[in-house]
Each structure stands twice: as C-alpha cells, then as structure tokens.
Amino acid sequence: MAKTSPLKSERGKLRRVIVVGSGVAGLSTTLALCEAGVAVLLISLGPSSRAASACLQSGMSAALGLDGSGDSPQNHFEESVEAGRFLANQPPVQAMTRAAPGILERLQRMGVPFERTTEGRVAQGGSDGTAAQRTAYAGSTTGLHVVSALSEQVRRWEAKDVVDEHGVEVPGETMVHRLEGWEVVQVVLDDNGVAVGVAAQELRTLRIKAHAGDAVCLATGGVGHVFSRSTAGTRQTGTAALAAHRQGAAMANMDLLHVHPTAFPAADKARAVGEKARALGGRIWLPREAADKRAGVEIPEKERDYILERRFAELGNLASGWDAATTLVEAFVDKGRGIADSDGAVQPLAYLDLTHLRRSELSRSLGPLLDSLARASGIDPYSQPIRVGPAPAGIHGGLWVDFEATESGELVEESPRNHATTIPGLYAAGDVEYGYEGGCRLEGDALLRLVHAGRMAAAGMAAYRSALARSALDLPSSVFDSAQNAADDEFSAMVSAGKTPDGDSVHSLHADLATAMCNDCGLRRDPATLDRLLEELVSLDDRASSAHFPDGSTSFNPCTQAARHLKGMVGIARVVAAAAKARLADETRRTILLVADEDGGSRIAPEVEYECAGRPLTASSAIDSRFFQPGGAS
Amino acid sequence: MADEDDIEPEESEEEAATGDDVDASEPAREKSKETAPAPMPGGSELVTLKIRRQDEGARPESKRWEEFEVPRSPGMTVVTALNAIRRAPKNKAGTDVAPVAFEATCLEEVCGGCTMLVNGKPRLACATLIDEVSPKAQAVVLQPLSSFLLVRDLVVDRSRMQESLRKVEAWVAIDAASSDEPTRQSQTDQRVAYERSQCIDCGACLEACPQFGPHSDFIGAAALNEVERLGRHPVGGLSNGRRLDAAMGPGGISGCGKAQNCVEVCPRKIPLTESIAAVGRSATRRLLKDWIFG
Ligand code: SF4
Ligand code: FES
Numbered sequence: 001m002a003k004t005s006p007l008k009s010e011r012g013k014l015r016r017v018i019v020v021g022s023g024v025a026g027l028s029t030t031l032a033l034c035e036a037g038v039a040v041l042l043i044s045l046g047p048s049s050r051a052a053s054a055c056l057q058s059g060m061s062a063a064l065g066l067d068g069s070g071d072s073p074q075n076h077f078e079e080s081v082e083a084g085r086f087l088a089n090q091p092p093v094q095a096m097t098r099a100a101p102g103i104l105e106r107l108q109r110m111g112v113p114f115e116r117t118t119e120g121r122v123a124q125g126g127s128d129g130t131a132a133q134r135t136a137y138a139g140s141t142t143g144l145h146v147v148s149a150l151s152e153q154v155r156r157w158e159a160k161d162v163v164d165e166h167g168v169e170v171p172g173e174t175m176v177h178r179l180e181g182w183e184v185v186q187v188v189l190d191d192n193g194v195a196v197g198v199a200a201q202e203l204r205t206l207r208i209k210a211h212a213g214d215a216v217c218l219a220t221g222g223v224g225h226v227f228s229r230s231t232a233g234t235r236q237t238g239t240a241a242l243a244a245h246r247q248g249a250a251m252a253n254m255d256l257l258h259v260h261p262t263a264f265p266a267a268d269k270a271r272a273v274g275e276k277a278r279a280l281g282g283r284i285w286l287p288r289e290a291a292d293k294r295a296g297v298e299i300p301e302k303e304r305d306y307i308l309e310r311r312f313a314e315l316g317n318l319a320s321g322w323d324a325a326t327t328l329v330e331a332f333v334d335k336g337r338g339i340a341d342s343d344g345a346v347q348p349l350a351y352l353d354l355t356h357l358r359r360s361e362l363s364r365s366l367g368p369l370l371d372s373l374a375r376a377s378g379i380d381p382y383s384q385p386i387r388v389g390p391a392p393a394g395i396h397g398g399l400w401v402d403f404e405a406t407e408s409g410e411l412v413e414e415s416p417r418n419h420a421t422t423i424p425g426l427y428a429a430g431d432v433e434y435g436y437e438g439g440c441r442l443e444g445d446a447l448l449r450l451v452h453a454g455r456m457a458a459a460g461m462a463a464y465r466s467a468l469a470r471s472a473l474d475l476p477s478s479v480f481d482s483a484q485n486a487a488d489d490e491f492s493a494m495v496s497a498g499k500t501p502d503g504d505s506v507h508s509l510h511a512d513l514a515t516a517m518c519n520d521c522g523l524r525r526d527p528a529t530l531d532r533l534l535e536e537l538v539s540l541d542d543r544a545s546s547a548h549f550p551d552g553s554t555s556f557n558p559c560t561q562a563a564r565h566l567k568g569m570v571g572i573a574r575v576v577a578a579a580a581k582a583r584l585a586d587e588t589r590r591t592i593l594l595v596a597d598e599d600g601g602s603r604i605a606p607e608v609e610y611e612c613a614g615r616p617l618t619a620s621s622a623i624d625s626r627f628f629q630p631g632g633a634s
Numbered sequence: 635m636a637d638e639d640d641i642e643p644e645e646s647e648e649e650a651a652t653g654d655d656v657d658a659s660e661p662a663r664e665k666s667k668e669t670a671p672a673p674m675p676g677g678s679e680l681v682t683l684k685i686r687r688q689d690e691g692a693r694p695e696s697k698r699w700e701e702f703e704v705p706r707s708p709g710m711t712v713v714t715a716l717n718a719i720r721r722a723p724k725n726k727a728g729t730d731v732a733p734v735a736f737e738a739t740c741l742e743e744v745c746g747g748c749t750m751l752v753n754g755k756p757r758l759a760c761a762t763l764i765d766e767v768s769p770k771a772q773a774v775v776l777q778p779l780s781s782f783l784l785v786r787d788l789v790v791d792r793s794r795m796q797e798s799l800r801k802v803e804a805w806v807a808i809d810a811a812s813s814d815e816p817t818r819q820s821q822t823d824q825r826v827a828y829e830r831s832q833c834i835d836c837g838a839c840l841e842a843c844p845q846f847g848p849h850s851d852f853i854g855a856a857a858l859n860e861v862e863r864l865g866r867h868p869v870g871g872l873s874n875g876r877r878l879d880a881a882m883g884p885g886g887i888s889g890c891g892k893a894q895n896c897v898e899v900c901p902r903k904i905p906l907t908e909s910i911a912a913v914g915r916s917a918t919r920r921l922l923k924d925w926i927f928g
Contacts, residue, residue, distance in 0.1 A: 035810045047796060049835040050745040105814035111806045111867045113827040120818035138828060144744060145831055152805035152864075159800060180793065204785065233740040267709040268717070268741040268760060364825070368832065368902065372743045375761055376709065507721045507733075550723055551732040555690055556786045558735050 006037065006466065007164050009473035014162060014173050016041045017461055018198055018213030020184045020240060023051030024143070024447060025430025026219030027150035028454025029461075034157040034175045036462040041213055043179045043200055045235060048151035052221050052233050052431075053450055056143030057274030057369060059127060059135040060107070060114075061444030062100035067124060067133040073097045075132060078628065080445055083129040083320040084396075084438025086589060087253065089624040091405035092435055096445070096452045103451050104136055110149040113138045115365075126279040127444035129320035135444040140276055140369035146447050154178075179211075183561065184240050185490070187216060187247055187426055188483040195425035196472035197480060199487040204556050208487045210480035212472045215425050215461045218244060219454065222431035224258075224394035226569045226576070227522075228514035231260045231272040231393045239568025241399055241432050245575065249421040250608045250619055251594045252434040253397030254572075255579035258441070259523060261324035262352055263391035266376040270391035273352060273373065275443045278317040280365060283353045284308050284324070285385075290337045290346045296385040297355070307331060307350070322440035325390035329523050332389075339387055351385035392518065395576060396441065397434040400593060400619055401427070402612065403456075409626055411456075416464035419457035422610035422619055425464065425472075429457035434591075467613045494563055503548035506562045510569065513540055517573050521580055530581045534601075537577060541570045541600055575602045591621045681706050681764050682726065682773040683715055685734055691784040691791075701726040701773065702734075712752060712759035712767070712776065713738045716788075735787040743901065746834030749841070750788045751777040756838040758901050781840055781847040792837045798853035802880040804860040806870040817868040830863040830909060832902035839896035839906055845889050852889030853881075855896035855906040862909040865916065875920070882917045890914075 009015055019030050022044035030040045048054075063076040077097040081090055108114055108122055114136045115123040127135035138145045157176040161169040181203045188197035188210050197212040220240040224232020245251050262277070262284070263270035278284070285304040292299060311327050312319040319327070331337040332348035339349045354362060354370075359382050362370060370381045379386055400422060404415035411418065419427045419435075429450075436449045497503065520533040544566045549559035579592045582604045594602040608619040680703045689696040703726050704718040713736075720733040738748040741760050748759040753767055753775050768774045782790040819827070839855040840846045846854045861877045864870035881887050887910065896906040 046739070046747070047793075047835060050739045050747050052740070054834075055740050055742060055744045102814040105816045106808075108817050109806065109808045109814070109869050111827075111831075111864065111870055113824055113831045115828075116819050116821050116824045118821060120820055121816065138831070141744070141832065144834065148831065148833075149806075152799075153808070155796075155800055156803075156805040156807070159803070180796075233742075233745065235739055266742075267707065267711055267714045271742050368743075372761065375763065376711075378709070505721065507717075511721070550730055553689065553732065553786075556735065556789070559733065 007162070007170070009471035011474055013473040014039060014170060015465075015471050015473055016177065016213050017215045017217070017465060018043060018211060019217045019219060020044070020198060021219035021221060021430070021432070022048045022151070022154075023219065023221055023430065024053035024146055024150060024450035025432075025454045026217075027147070027154050028451045029217050029219055029429050029458045030154050030176060030454075031150060031157070032455045032458030033462065036458065038462050038465065039162050039173065040176050041179065041211060042154070042176055043182050043184060043198065043211070045181070045183055045203070047180055048147050050235075051147055052236055053447070054144045054147040055233065055272075056446050057140045057272065057276060058443035058446045059125070059137035059142050059276065060100075060104055060146070060447045061127060061135045061442065062104040062448070063097065063132070063134050064101050064104070064124065066121065069132060071132040071134050073100065076100065076134060079130050079132075080442055081438070081628070083322065083440050083442045085322065085440060086438065086625060086630050087256065087591070087623065088436055088438030089403065090627045091409045091411055091624060092403045092456070094409065094627065095411040095456075096436060096449060099452050099455070100448055103448060107146060107149055107451070110153055112142070112145045112149045115139070125276070126318060127442065128275040128278065128318050128324070129315065129442040130318070130444070131314060135279070137276055137365070139364075140274055140366040143447060146451070150451075183564075184220070185243060185487050185564070186483060187244050187423065188212070188480060189247060189423070190472075190475055190479050193248065193423065195423050196475055197483070199483045201487070201491070203561065206491075206555060206557060206560065208484055208491060210484040210487075212475070212480060214465045214468060214472045215427060217419075217427040217429055217457050217461060218399065218432050219428070219430045220432045222394035222398070223569070223572045224392065226514060226517055226573050227392035228511070228518045229265065229270050229391055231263050231270045231391050236394060237565040237569050238572040239565050242568045242571040242575075244399060244421065244423065244426060245602070246571070246596045247423065248596070249423045249426060250400040250605070251398065251575055251602070252400040252591050253579065254395055254575045254594060255583045255592060256396040256439045257523060258393045258396050258437075259321060259325040259390045260393040261321050261328065261390050262388040264373055264377060264386060264388050265349070265391075271373065271376060272391070272393065273386070273388055274369070275318065275321075277352060277354060277366060280354075280361065281357050282317065283356075284317050284350050285353060286331060286337050286350050287339065291340050291344065293340045293342060293344060296351050296353075297383070320440055321443060326523065328390055333524065347387070349387040349389040352388045353385040354381055355383055355385060390523070392522065394431065396437040396439060397579065397592075398431065399428040399433045400608070401433045401435050402617070402619065403435070405624070413456070413459050414463050416460050416467060416613040417617070418460035419453065420460055420464070420612045422608050424611050424613075427457045427461050429453040464613050491560070495560060497546045498549040498559065498563055499552070500546065501548055503546040504543050506547045506549045506559060506566050509540065509544055509547055510562070510566050513566070513570055513573060516540075517576070521577055525580050525584060527581065527584055530577055530584065534574070534577045534581065537570060537574045538601070541574065544570045571600070574600070578602050578604070589623060591623055593619060593621050679706055680704065681715060681768055681771070683719070684773045684775045685787070686777040687734065687787050688784055690786060700731065706764065710764045712750075712762045712764065712774065713741060713748060715764060715774070716759065735785075735789050737789050744834060746836035749779060749836040749838050751779065751841070756841040756899050758836060761901060779837055779841045781843075782837065783848070792835065795835055795837060795840070795856060798857040799860060801853060801885070802857050802861050803877050804857065804864060806864060806867055807873045808869060819868055823866065827863060827866055830859055830904055832904050833859060834902060836901060838899045838901060842895035842899045844893050844895070845891045850889065851885035853885050855910060858887060858890070858913050859904055859906055859909040862912045874916070878913070878916055878920050881913055882920070887913055887917055
C-alpha cells in the first residue's frame, strides 16, 4: 500500500521513530523496534540506571506450570484481572499472561540473575494476590537487573549500523541513536494533528530542539511524586504525559490510586518493602492495644493481632496490595489502631515481622534491601520487626491506549491500534498508560507489564509506520520550527515568571501540592473534600505559573526543571481529582475517560473520537470484560 | 585530580572514616531499643554543611566554598539536608543564593545518582545519615566527585561510564531470532552472578581509583566487573573473547594499579578486586592460547 521506503525518507534521511524514556518500558519498546528493523531515537532524562523501574523489587510472574500445582497462564490471567478489581480490559491482560513465560526466558538469556532450582531452572516463589508459585526473583533487586539487561541489549543496538534493504550499511547511522540528559516538553503535531516528533530541552545547555520521528512513544513513567510520603522517586512527575494530554491525548482511570501496602517511612520518602518479604514468610501484625508503648520485640505473641492472616484465610499476608492496604487503613482510621510512639501518639503503622525467618535465607534473598532499611531506620530487621504502612506509589491510570482484538479476544499483534493514544502517531507504554492494571496490580506483574507493554507498543508503531503515506522526515521544516518556537516561548515565559521575587518558591509549592493530594485524595475520598481540593488546585496552578526560583543560570539550571515539573504535577493532580470526583458520583464499573479542557482542567467524556492509521475510531468508557465478570463467568 | 584547595577538609575526612567503621553497614548491628533516634548530638539543633560550589564546569573562577545551616531531624540524610537548602536557599551569612545543584532520583540507594564526596569519601548521599557523618556537630563537607567533568556544584558528568561499557561490549549477544529457550545455571553460579550484578553506575569505585580520571583512559572497576560477570553467564560466556580482547586493549585491565580502593567504597559491596583478578586470569589464559596456537 504505502510506497515509501521503510528505511529512508524521500529526501534521503534515515527514518527513525522516537521513544521517550529509558526505563524498562522504553528499553523494551526500543529493543522490539530494532528487532523489527525500525531505527530509534531514544531520548531520556538520564542513563537507564536512574530509571524508576530499577527500584522495582517485585519479581516477575510467569505461569510455567512447573510447580506441580497445575498453574497456567489462564489462572494467572484471572488472578490479575481479579486483583485489578475488574477494571482492566481483559484481552490485553490475557495476552500479557500468555506472553509471560517467553519474556521470562528471554530475560534469563539476556543475563538477569534469577534464582535457580537445584536442577538449574529458574526458581519460582510466591507473590501477592496468588497462592501459586509463579514469581521469579533476582533477590530483592529484580527491577535493577531487568533494567541492566535491557539496557545492555539496547547498547548493543547502539553499536549496530543500520543496514539497508540490500544488506549495505548506512554510514554513520546506528540502529539506536541515544540522547541522554534531554527532557521532552511537547509532542510535535503536524497540521492534521498527527504526532511527527517531539520538542525537547537539553538539560546541560537549556537549548530546545524539535526532533522528527515517524511515530512517538512516551514511556515516561508514573506520577507518584504528586503525592507526599510516596514510594516514588523524584522523576515520577507525569510532566510529559500532561503535555500530551493537553495536546489532545485522552487519559483514563486517573483516580485509581496505587498504594504500596508495606512502606517504611524514611526521612526522604516512603521506602517500599517488596512483597518478597511476605512471600518468604514475613508476617504483618498490629499490637492488640493501640496504646502499647513497648517496642515491637517486647510485645508477647498473644498481644499481637496478625490482621491479614485473620482477614484473608487463603492468602493471609500475601493478600493483594489493594486488599492489604485497605484493611490496614480501615484499622488505622476507623478503629484508631496502629503503633504508639514513645510519647503515646498512635501512628498509622503496622509491624512487618521477619524475625522468625532464617537469617541466612533473609540475607541471601533480601540482603541489599534489608541493609538499606537498617541504615534508614536504625533497626536491625533481622532481629526486630520493622514499622511499615500503606503509602501512595502512583496512579494505575494514565494515558488512554487502544488495543485491537479478534472476536474471540485474541490480540491482533500487527494492529497499529495497540498502545495508540488518541493522538495519531503517538503511542504510550508502561506506567505512563492505563492498560493492564485496572484498580490494582499484582506486584509480580509490575515488571512483566512494562516489558510486555513495550513489545506491544513497538509492534503497533511498526505497523503504523509501514502504513504511513509520507515520512515525518519529509515534512516542511516549518512544522518543527514552529514547535520549537512555541516551546522556546513557553520556557522564556517560565523563566521570566521565575525572576519575580514575590511568587511562591517552586520547591515549597511542591510540598503544598503533595501534602494536599495525600490528605484529600488518598484512599478515603468524599465529594466535599474533592470539591475543595479541585478549587485549591486551580489556585495552586496559578501560583505555579508565577512560581519564583532564585537561580538565573542560563545553562544547567535545576530550578527551571523543577518549575516545569511543578506545573506538570499540578496539572496531573487536577486530572486525578476530577477523575476521583467522577468515580464517586457514579460508582458503576467503567473506565473514566478524561479530555483536557480549555481552562487548564480536564473533563470526563463518555467516549472520545480519534483516528489511527486513517481509521476513524472511538475510545469508550466501557470495559472489555468479555471473558469473565465479578462473581463468575460472563 | 583534586587541587590543593580541595584538600582542606582533611580532619573531617578522618572522622568520617572512623564513623564509617562503626557503622560499616553491618546488618547484624543490634540496637537494644528501636525507639526514637538518639538525642541531638552535641545538643545542636542545626547542622552545618560546607559545600564546594562552582557555577559551571567551564567557569573555574566561580569555584568557592559556601556554608549552610539546616535543622537537624531524626534519621535525616545528606539528601534531606540538601532538600532543606533547596527550599530555603540562604547561606550561613544570611545571603540569598542559588540552591545547591545535586542529583538524587530514587532516594533509596538504587539509582546511583547521588554519589558525592562526603567528608572526602565517595558515598551515596541518600544513604548517608547526618548523625553518622557529623556525630559531634561538626560541619559536613560536601564536594562533587573529582574524577569526572563537573557540570555544576555537586553534579558531574558520568557519561564516560557508559562509553566504557560500550567499549567492552557489555551485553549478552543473544540471537534475536531464536526461540526463547531457558538457560540452566547452578545455584552457586547464580549467587556469584547476583552479587556481581549489583552495580548501580554510581561511580564511587572510579572516584576512589588512583588510576582513573581525566588524565587516563583506564575504564576502571565497574566496567571490568561487567566483563567478568557477563563472561560467567551461560549465554554471555559464548562471546567472552570479544569482551576480553577489549579489556586487554588500551585503557583496559593493564591500567589497574591494584590499589584496591574500589572495593572499599562500592555501596553495593561488589567484590570488585576479585572480579578484576578473574578478568586478569582470563586475559592471561587468552594471551597464552594465542601465543601457543597463533
Ligand atoms: S561497581 Fe560499585 S562503586 Fe562502582 S559504579 Fe558500580 S555500584 Fe558504584
Ligand atoms: S538518590 Fe538514588 S542512590 Fe541516592
């Protein structure tokens, strides 16, 4: 159909697509694109080792069926959907659970040091939300190793020359061209509203440049930094996702809070203690008496309440993240339970107890994690129970993305619709999008979902690109010039606002925002508070626009980046609060779709019209639960 | 490497070393009480930070020391202190200044971004407790890593580490087209691999190494450890020759002066000297083989 060369544009330029973000999702997208022969421009804030996915302690689930319990991808699928509270579209989740064994095996070939059985196979253990032994772990640092393995593979493509259809190398061009230390600020849209590149700023020089690409994939991660006391890192701001949203990409399910049930409140953040601690036998308990001021080790067995074991007969401490977190919050908020300080104040925390487990086993499986907890808490987690509690980790929702399934629910892998957003040519993969998780994810799916999403998005982009009538690299340069100018103007406006000394400081505004979100938009929500929050966010948005930052440097200037992230985070917070309000108003099970409003907020839309590879389509708020429904088969 | 001016905070360097011995991140460290942190050391409610600043790598004339005071709080880290400065950027003399630029992403000892010199030693700022490096209320001295190009204040450019990894072909050369057949590995091999897979690209080992820096092309411990680790992998081992050749080339293993500083400072406790020795042995074997069989 398309007459264009897959390799070069009519003007003879090498055709690339753009991937933004180099965590697990971005790396996986890049890798799959290269394998499909598509050259990539990979843009990221920093090296992959700094990516948030490196912090994922969760292992990787795949139903290999080797544990003798008859586990199967179908079980895995059903448990994922159920944990997600039936809020995820089922065909993509099914495809993910079917792809899991292949992904796990591929990662071991790439060098992820998964634990082994005596026979040398990948060992599988337990994880939250399941009784099956289907989760492969590389100690407590699986995320770190998956990031390393994928970035090693991408490094290999960075060294590989592009080869044309005759097998001849294209001089000076490698399959992956990597830009590190750049922040994407806008998607470049052509006159028809099609994504044809990105405008990005080099952090070292503050220079802004528009880059052309035949398709763009955002793999920019989650939004956890919007909440105070969250388990997220400082880069999970959602800034790029918000820019795309304001340019026309719909978002979905931005109300669905991702809560980590067991996080230790350290000085700088809540540090997640992964579910592997519970999979090894770690127990969660509360003192029977909230006022009990004794240290955890001194509280005798009969005065401890193993609350999850009591509540969840089957899974006990391995109840899903959502079940565990809501149970604990209920005990703290409604029953006034928790752990008493030395001055008697009851903190919303519970004990995670590992003291009955073998030290050698703990140190082998969780060593690096327990060491860092010991440092942060001053407590030896091998011999004393540690204090943990639920903490926000981010939002399960994100940019709305499509999928295409056959009548029987099989995913059409070569469809350009997979992972397409409502902006033609713009794709999204990973925490930045809403797919797969619904209202809670099994932690064993966290890494799986990122790798799989990248592979699906890559297939979607490759299909989209081959249907393109004209390469983005053949567009008149005016398209890119005007995007660059717009981004330049926006940046100058921000910098001049930053110079006015009467504004609030960028960093103190972030603290206000994050505290408001944590207090008013956490697990417990009510319409009156949300209304008040929405109003407060409008005023915070204004204050953020005129935020002051005391740094006039015209080269590397972290204050300018903080100001941009602040604007992004306030914008994300407004989407979250609007979605939360809509969910409360109508609790029937559905996807909450949001489109950007003129006034800087977002509104709920029952459906959104969009186009993909020339086909007019509709994003709908109905959930595709064709395989099964709560309480039985459909 | 560091100019004379940088050597100034010498006494605190020693104190930090002592402090470190006490802590040594010993997981077995037991504390009788798990309750609130000890009372403020020295009765001081404030901690002083003495920070080496420079506005741009290309502007050495802007190099200066600046002192800040921030409130002490229980469990606070160097990152907590730098965040406090960022919220209220005023130096000890009361002058409004630009916030100190620093890098910290994960805040949980995994991203490797926050490495800096704390009292003269390369450490992760997010893993360094103020009470530990300032037990008697003395000033905490922060400096950027000196073996890398300076960007601004405490931020340096560590992209050279990625280049070294490219140079030694740090990847497992899997066949893209093959089916995903599982590999087998013994539990012992997995444990060794796991321990050596812990690198977070923090650069501490390179900072501590007398052979590494702008004056030399030595790739350093982190990249050599990757050569060793990938060579042990069931698939990676099959293409070990290429990595070894690179490690035997310019800037490679012959640059190691066996100072053994790397292993002391690695926050992930990677047995770097063992890895380097193993690469050395494999390199020798490869040389001999070439020599004997041509
Ligand atoms: S080997 Fe250790 S010290 Fe060196 S970069 Fe890696 S983690 Fe840092
Ligand atoms: S901030 Fe990531 S290691 Fe310190």
